[in-house]
Amino acid sequence: MSLYLFQALNGIGLGMIYFLISVGLTIIFGLLNFVNFAHGAYYLLGSYLAFTIVSLSGNFWLALLLAPIVVAALAWVTEKTLIQRAYHLPHTFHILITLGIALIIQELSISIWGPIGKTVAAPPSLAGVIQLGDFFYPKYRLFVIAFTAVIALALWFLLERTRFGALVRAGSEDAQTVSLLGTHIHKLFALTFALGVGLAGLAGVLAAPIRGVHPFIGPEVLGLAFVVVVIGGMGSFVGALVGGITVGLVQSMMTTLWPQGASLMIYGAMAIVILMKPYGLFGRA
Amino acid sequence: MNTTSKTSIYKGITPAALIAVIVMPMVLPSTTLATEILIFALAALGCNLLLGYTGLLSFGQGIFFGGGAYAASLSMIHLNFGLLSALLCAMIVGALLAALVGALAIRRTGIYFVMLTLAFSQMAYFLAYTLSDWTGGDNGLLDVPRPALEIFGIQLADLTSSQAFYGFVAALFMLIFIFARRVIHSPFGSTLVAIRENEGRASAIGFSTSHFKLLAFVISGAITGIAGALYAMLLNFAPLSNIELMMSENILIMTIIGGTGSLLGSLLGAGTIVMLGDILSSIWPRWMIILGIALIAVVLFMPAGLWGGIESLMKRFRESKTSEPDPKLQQEAKS
Numbered sequence: 001m002s003l004y005l006f007q008a009l010n011g012i013g014l015g016m017i018y019f020l021i022s023v024g025l026t027i028i029f030g031l032l033n034f035v036n037f038a039h040g041a042y043y044l045l046g047s048y049l050a051f052t053i054v055s056l057s058g059n060f061w062l063a064l065l066l067a068p069i070v071v072a073a074l075a076w077v078t079e080k081t082l083i084q085r086a087y088h089l090p091h092t093f094h095i096l097i098t099l100g101i102a103l104i105i106q107e108l109s110i111s112i113w114g115p116i117g118k119t120v121a122a123p124p125s126l127a128g129v130i131q132l133g134d135f136f137y138p139k140y141r142l143f144v145i146a147f148t149a150v151i152a153l154a155l156w157f158l159l160e161r162t163r164f165g166a167l168v169r170a171g172s173e174d175a176q177t178v179s180l181l182g183t184h185i186h187k188l189f190a191l192t193f194a195l196g197v198g199l200a201g202l203a204g205v206l207a208a209p210i211r212g213v214h215p216f217i218g219p220e221v222l223g224l225a226f227v228v229v230v231i232g233g234m235g236s237f238v239g240a241l242v243g244g245i246t247v248g249l250v251q252s253m254m255t256t257l258w259p260q261g262a263s264l265m266i267y268g269a270m271a272i273v274i275l276m277k278p279y280g281l282f283g284r285a
Numbered sequence: 286m287n288t289t290s291k292t293s294i295y296k297g298i299t300p301a302a303l304i305a306v307i308v309m310p311m312v313l314p315s316t317t318l319a320t321e322i323l324i325f326a327l328a329a330l331g332c333n334l335l336l337g338y339t340g341l342l343s344f345g346q347g348i349f350f351g352g353g354a355y356a357a358s359l360s361m362i363h364l365n366f367g368l369l370s371a372l373l374c375a376m377i378v379g380a381l382l383a384a385l386v387g388a389l390a391i392r393r394t395g396i397y398f399v400m401l402t403l404a405f406s407q408m409a410y411f412l413a414y415t416l417s418d419w420t421g422g423d424n425g426l427l428d429v430p431r432p433a434l435e436i437f438g439i440q441l442a443d444l445t446s447s448q449a450f451y452g453f454v455a456a457l458f459m460l461i462f463i464f465a466r467r468v469i470h471s472p473f474g475s476t477l478v479a480i481r482e483n484e485g486r487a488s489a490i491g492f493s494t495s496h497f498k499l500l501a502f503v504i505s506g507a508i509t510g511i512a513g514a515l516y517a518m519l520l521n522f523a524p525l526s527n528i529e530l531m532m533s534e535n536i537l538i539m540t541i542i543g544g545t546g547s548l549l550g551s552l553l554g555a556g557t558i559v560m561l562g563d564i565l566s567s568i569w570p571r572w573m574i575i576l577g578i579a580l581i582a583v584v585l586f587m588p589a590g591l592w593g594g595i596e597s598l599m600k601r602f603r604e605s606k607t608s609e610p611d612p613k614l615q616q617e618a619k620s
Contacts, residue, residue: 035396085585091396092342096541096584099534103577111571219530223407230400263411271404274397275389 002135007252013141013210015248016148020203021221022228023155023240024196030172030235031192034083035091037098040222041105042197046071046204047213048109051118060123064205071201076194083193084186102218110215117215120208144206151202152241159237168192172235200225227270233283242282298549302462305552306455313560316447317519322552322559323451323458324515329540329551330465331508336537337545338469339501340481345386345402346509346536348409349379351528353510354517355413355420358429368432368444372457372514379510380503382409387502391495394484406530413528425524429517444518454515461508465548468504477501509536542579544590553592 025039046067053063078101086097121127122140129136159165167188171178179185211217228247232239247266254262273280309319328350335341356378360366366374390401413420420426434442434453444450468474479487480494488494517523526532535558543554558576565572583590589597 082581092399093584095342095396095399096537097581099538100577100580100584103580104574107571107574107577111574115570223403223530226400226403230397234396258415260411260415264408264415267404267407267411271389271401271408274393274401274404278393278397 005135006137007256008249009137009141009145011249011252012245013144013148013248014252015245016145016152017203017207017210017244018224018228018248019152019241019244020148020206021200021225022232022244023152023237024199025225026229026232026235026237026240027159027168028193028196029229031168031175032087032189033175034087034193035094035098036193036197037095037222038078038101038105039098039197039200039225040218040220041102041109042071042075043200043204043207043221044109044213044215044218045074045105046201047120047208047217048113048118048204049201050205050208051113051120051213054120060121060209063120064202067205068198068202071204072194072198075197076190079190079193084189087189102222106215106218113213113215115215118213120213122209140209144210148206151199155199156237164191224266227266229280230270231273231280233280236280236282239280239282243280299459299463299466301549302552303459305556306459309556310448310451314563316451318559318563320447320451320454320519321516322556323454324512324519325536325539325555325559326552327458327461327512327515328509328536329543329555330461330548331505331512332536332540333545333548333551334465334468334477334501334505334508336540337547337550338474338481339477339498341391341498341501342399342537343386343390343402343502343505344399344406344530344533344537345383345390345409346505347528347530347532348386348406349383349506349509350513350516350532350536351409351413351523351525352382353379353513354523354527355426355513356510357514358426358517358523359419361430361432362426362428366432367435368518369434369436371432372511375510375514376507377510379513380507382510383502383506384499387499387506391498391502403530406533410525410528410530413525420523420525423525425522425526426517427522429521429523431518431521450519454519457511457515461511462548462552465508469548473497473500538576538580542576542583542590544592544594546589547592547596550590550592553595554590557591 021039021043025036028034028036028039049067049070050060050063053066054060057063082097082101086094122138126140126143128139130139130142157165159168167178167183171183171185171188171192175185178188224247228240228243230243231246232241232243250266251259251262254265306323309322310316313319313322328346331349332343332346335343353375357366357371357375360374361371386402386405390398390405393401414422417423431444431450433440433444442449442453444453469477476487476492476497479490479492480497484494513527516527539554539558540551541554542557543552544550561572561575565575587594
């Protein structure tokens with residue numbers, strides 16, 4: 001029984017990390033109508049920055065704060081220089097341009113940090129396990145669940161209860177009208193892109209102590225994020241949450257049984273959802 | 286005026302490909318490299334039919350490439366198939382896989398179409414990984430033979446030497462190249478272009494666009510399957526990476542950098558990237574950064590790719606030679 005609980009908690013933690021990645025992707029798609037194939041690469045960058053900050057300062061909390069900000073700043077620069085020119089182009093062009101960006105980030109990361117994976121230690125205060133009766137669970141993984149839950153709430157508040165969120169949502173409906181009403185839409189787009197990508201960077205930091213950093217993880221993360229976004233519905237916040245946790249649970253429950261089977265199931269589910277319910281489980285037509 | 290100059294360029298395309306195929310092994314450092322270029326040019330050709338002529342961005346090309354490689358290898362290892370029957374087997378498997386993927390994927394358009402091909406690509410990879418009894422899993426399928434060229438039991442050529450194998454691949458490449466040209470210049474090819482330009486209008490005229498798209502997929506899959514089989518014979522090995530998403534991406538990048546919408550562009554794209562990889566990978570392992578930059582540059586600034594760039598240079602050259610203005614052309618410009 002406790003094994004199932006262990007796996008379920010693992011799945012929820014993993015799922016919350018998938019949620020962070022996917023919600024960024026889905027916000028960017030919702031507002032900017034932009035398909036970001038470089039999302040997994042920015043996650044990778046977040047992980048590597050965490051590795052560097054932790055090994056230089058020995059402070060994980062500094063990495064948790066700084067790495068996502070650096071990733072978001074880089075994303076902002078990319079948006080201003082490159083992405084901005086592509087908004088008016090068809091989706092296939094978005095995909096190809098960001099595929100190029102992903103390739104550049106991945107290869108640059110390897111030339112900086114080397115082709116061999118790195119490990120990042122959990123902060124000392126969260127090392128070890130927590131004991132509840134005869135049930136043991138790593139403290140860091142519990143922290144990830146709690147922390148991402150707080151982030152999810154904050155994000156929900158930001159999107160649903162603030163002026164910025166209202167503009168983002170209004171922009172998703174009709175960017176032109178929002179622009180005509182006097183909002184500087186380019187600024188809003190750049191900020192949203194940076195926010196979405198920064199969330200991927202944050203996910204990269206959080207995942208680093210659990211899964212390590214591997215230079216070729218970008219495409220895998222990107223694939224999973226698209227599964228989550230497609231199943232949940234493009235542009236849907238709740239969809240990303242439910243989709244993320246579902247994918248995390250399926251992966252975690254199948255790891256001991258048949259890990260490749262989990263991937264087969266997940267991608268199979270993605271295909272079925274697109275064919276049967278193209279706007280996802282929580283998306284709007 | 287414009288049409289005649291265009292057809293004269295088109296007429297030169299098959300001879301140009303033939304010259305490239307003859308010259309390549311002479312100027313390149315190794316025949317194996319030239320063979321690899323032609324194999325990937327075939328894969329890019331298959332991709333080009335979908336992306337360049339039909340406007341379908343498929344991340345599923347690796348499925349057909351890997352599927353063809355496995356089909357040829359397994360049929361040679363377990364069923365003692367000869368060279369041509371193994372290639373035929375790869376072609377059929379490639380076409381069938383493409384029919385399956387295509388039939389489902391073309392039910393959606395745009396981003397959802399791309400996502401479907403992505404999902405199938407990942408499923409094919411994990412399936413190949415899981416069926417390690419057949420595919421060798423992570424280790425790949427070892428000891429893939431390269432049989433002699435035989436027809437009805439009469440041996441025509443032994444292909445063990447890299448020169449002989451190049452000759453065979455080159456002949457096959459030219460055959461498929463001419464076939465692809467016939468396809469795109471047929472009414473069928475024109476309909477594909479019409480679908481690319483405006484699918485709604487093509488279907489309003491009365492074309493069943495999904496049938497055309499499916500057939501484009503099948504042709505593309507068949508060609509890509511053959512390329513995969515040849516690659517396995519070249520390496521004597523069918524690695525799992527054949528069916529990885531990265532393979533689909535590489536084929537796409539070759540097609541786009543070379544130039545979508547022109548068949549010579551596929552040869553040029555495959556040649557450029559395979560050669561770059563061969564020259565640079567030993568001195569600068571991270572040479573793929575160049576690919577990323579080139580991909581962005583081509584998509585944003587040079588949508589017709591390298592071949593498009595060459596074509597417009599050639600045009601400018603011709604115009605400068607006939608500097609005297611053509612009265613007919615001026616009249617056309619006025620009207």
